[in-house]
Amino acid sequence: MLPTESKKALSFKRCIEDGDLVIVYERHDVMKPVKVSKDGVLQNRFGFYKHSDWIGKPLGTKVFSNKGKFVYLLAPTPExxxxxxxxxxxxxxxxxxxxxxxxxxxxxxxxxxxxxxxxxxxxxxxxxxxxxxxxxxxxxxxxxxxxxxxxxxxxxxxxxxxxxxxxxxxxxxxxxxxxxxxxxxxxxxxxxxxxxxxxxxxxxxxxxxxxxxxxxxxxxxxxxxxxxxxxxxxxxxxxxRTYEVKEVKEVKMDTSSMVDESHEDDNGGMRPCKRKHRSNEDDTVSRDNSSSNATSVVMARPCSEAxxxxxxxxxxxxxxxx
Structure with missing residues (x-):
């Protein structure tokens, strides 16, 4: 049978105790291992975090700094x-x-x-x-x-x-x-x-x-x-090959300013549609409305650095x- 500490470390389904190793997760590319001690303090760009506030909390908990910013406390899985x-x-x-x-x-x-x-x-x-x-x-x-x-x-x-x-x-x-x-x-x-x-x-x-x-x-x-x-x-x-998922803004085209001026030419064909000439005032209104036409779209694309x-x-x- 395994010693008690090995059983705890391999289960990853328990509360944090004094002396445990946790992974402090800021974002996917900013993580660090920290050994928990009841008098310990973690300091980073988000402020400081008291280890005493971590003890007793389950792994995976979101904890807050003195400035109200948060990190996650994760189990030290092999990954x-x-x-x-x-x-x-x-x-x-x-x-x-x-x-x-x-x-x-x-x-x-x-x-x-x-x-x-x-x-x-x-x-x-x-x-x-x-x-x-x-x-x-x-x-x-x-x-x-x-x-x-x-x-x-x-x-x-x-x-x-x-x-x-x-x-x-x-x-x-x-x-x-x-x-x-x-x-x-x-x-x-x-x-x-x-x-x-x-x-x-x-x-x-x-x-x-x-x-x-x-x-x-x-x-x-x-x-x-x-x-x-x-x-x-x-x-x-x-x-x-890793993909990154991001939310981007998609702007819909405003077609209200397009008018159909096509008509038959002398040979019975159709002349192409022309864009209506707009005044400066019309352009201003169009720019003001562009933000209201934007919608959020989630896109996945290959990471530039693979x-x-x-x-x-x-x-x-x-x-x-x-």
Whole structure:
């Protein structure tokens, strides 16, 4: 069973308590993690907020500053944590993470091996997917990154679900103690092909491996090695196109000033309609009425700044031995 604090953090359906981590949401691109303390105060451009006013309120509450401005107090879900965590390395974002969790077939109770840990973005989502009885073993060759990741997992309440170790997986491989225990393996390494033979030993029969690489040359070398022990080798590039929804004003054309002056010409044809000549007074009246003719319309259009290529995701299934 999970410790009490992990159960609380993973439920996200409770009231805020002293010592909790919350995500303070100002707008979709302005969020920050804050640890609640009964004597704490948050200050931003909207004024100041006393933490004591937050305690006892449910997650998702709108709270007001001394100036009457508000922010939302949200649960530190893996999706939000990905947006606010410290970037010690380049991280995976929601589009890639959701794809990885699905194609690795991660469900509660699974054992997942990950290398490297990096900023812990994927680790957090994997921990939620395997909870409450599974476990994530994450490895990074950089000691300080591993220490920082452990601290973050403590903050978000998933430390009982994630074990972080310092180890060079490319050079040493995964620990022998985990041989045959992993349901899935995820590799985010400069030379993932070096770790593939060790990953094969760690996987259970029919287990799945995923390798994330930014360059197609890395994918090619990895696939060459995967063919020895793996089947169903597939590579994907996940491209996300985000739309922004805005309310805009639409002005209706005033056709009252248009008169039909068309008539038959000498050849029996029709002359085109002409616009009635208006005086300056007519123009003034038309401009004054334009605002009354405007209506609000909600429009969706692609964001001008869209995140393009992040990397290639290569999946493979361990070949079952007869």
């Amino acid at each position: 939000l944590w990905t947006l606010v965590l410290s970037h010690r390395t380049q991280i995976l974002y929601i589009a890639d993470i959701s794809f990885v969790v699905m194609y690795l077939e991660v469900v509660p109770g699974c054992v997942v091996l990950e290398s490297g840990t990096g900023s812990g973005s994927l680790s957090t989502s994997l921990a939620r997917a395997v909870a409450p009885t599974g476990h994530v073993y994450s490895f990074d060759f950089h000691e300080q990154r591993a220490v920082s990741a452990r601290e973050d997992f403590e903050k978000t309440g998933i430390s009982s679900l994630v074990t972080v170790e310092v180890r060079d997986i490319q050079g040493e491989g995964f620990p022998e103690k985990l041989s045959g225990l992993a349901d899935a393996v995820f590799l985010d390494l400069p030379q993932p092909w070096l770790a593939v033979p060790s990953a094969a030993k760690m996987l259970k029969q029919d287990g799945v491996l995923c390798s994330f690489s930014p360059c197609i040359e890395q994918v090619q070398r990895t696939c060459e090695v995967l063919r020895s022990d793996f089947i169903e080798i597939r590579t994907f590039e996940v491209l996300l 995140r393009g290529h992040t990397g290639y995701l290569t999946f493979a299934r361990l070949q079952c031995l007869a």
